[in-house]
Amino acid sequence: MTHLFLNFGYGLGIVALVIKDVLWLRAILAISQFSLATTALLMHNHNAAFWNMTFVVINLYHVVRIIRERRPIELPDELNDLYNRIFPSMSKKEFFYFWQIGNTCRVVDELLIREGERQENVSLILSGKVDIIKAHGKIAELSRGSFVAEMSFLTGDPASADVRAAGTVELISWPQEKLRGLKQLNSGLYMKIQHILGKDLAGKVKASSGG
Numbered sequence: 001m002t003h004l005f006l007n008f009g010y011g012l013g014i015v016a017l018v019i020k021d022v023l024w025l026r027a028i029l030a031i032s033q034f035s036l037a038t039t040a041l042l043m044h045n046h047n048a049a050f051w052n053m054t055f056v057v058i059n060l061y062h063v064v065r066i067i068r069e070r071r072p073i074e075l076p077d078e079l080n081d082l083y084n085r086i087f088p089s090m091s092k093k094e095f096f097y098f099w100q101i102g103n104t105c106r107v108v109d110e111l112l113i114r115e116g117e118r119q120e121n122v123s124l125i126l127s128g129k130v131d132i133i134k135a136h137g138k139i140a141e142l143s144r145g146s147f148v149a150e151m152s153f154l155t156g157d158p159a160s161a162d163v164r165a166a167g168t169v170e171l172i173s174w175p176q177e178k179l180r181g182l183k184q185l186n187s188g189l190y191m192k193i194q195h196i197l198g199k200d201l202a203g204k205v206k207a208s209s210g211g
Contacts, residue, residue, distance in 0.1 A: 023066045030059035069093075082124075086145055086200075089192050098189065102172040112148060112171075113163035119152040121173040122197070128169030133162040140204070141166070150197040153179065 016028045037052035073092040075083055079099070087095050104126070112130060113119060125146050132140040139161065142148065148163055153176050182190040 026059045026062045030056050094189050102174045104172045106170045107165045108168050110165045113159045115162050116158050118158050119149040122150055122153045123148040123171045123173040126170040129166045131164050131166050147200045150201050
């Protein structure tokens with residue numbers, strides 16, 4: 001019986017060496033090390049049994065973690081249209097993470113951005129409308145799915161116009177400093193955010209020029 005557990009454990013260890021999928025690698029290593037721990041117990045080698053069981057626990061922890069990470073994410077119904085229209089370049093996991101670092105708020109007839117001032121946040125309109133105002137009056141109106149202050153984030157320049165909520169407006173905002181921090185933490189996600197903001201800005205420029 002001892003030789004059976006010993007050979008089974010080492011055999012699975014060899015199998016693990018050729019497996020590329022991390023989940024299966026961890027699972028097979030856990031089984032292999034459990035078999036070796038059983039062998040050690042049968043041989044009354046408690047020290048080897050202890051260390052092999054420690055490896056079993058570590059690998060099982062990673063198996064559970066990987067399974068949780070791979071679970072499909074179901075977005076709330078109220079976010080599906082925004083995800084499909086604006087954020088399809090992100091995985092749902094990336095989108096959910098990005099959304100979680102934002103803060104939602106509701107304002108009423110409030111001046112959100114003053115022309116000439118540097119902005120600390122990038123915002124996305126969730127409901128309601130905002131007016132874009134220059135010295136000669138209102139030049140545009142933005143609604144659900146439009147970003148606010150994305151030019152400030154992309155260029156670092158102060159705001160080029162006033163932005164005022166027209167009635168009740170719900171927004172989600174991300175601190176620009178936190179978004180820039182993603183450049184080191186998650187460069188792939190940072191590049192996707194830049195692309196999305198750039199696309200939104202290009203669409204506004206095209207609409208303002210009558211294109």
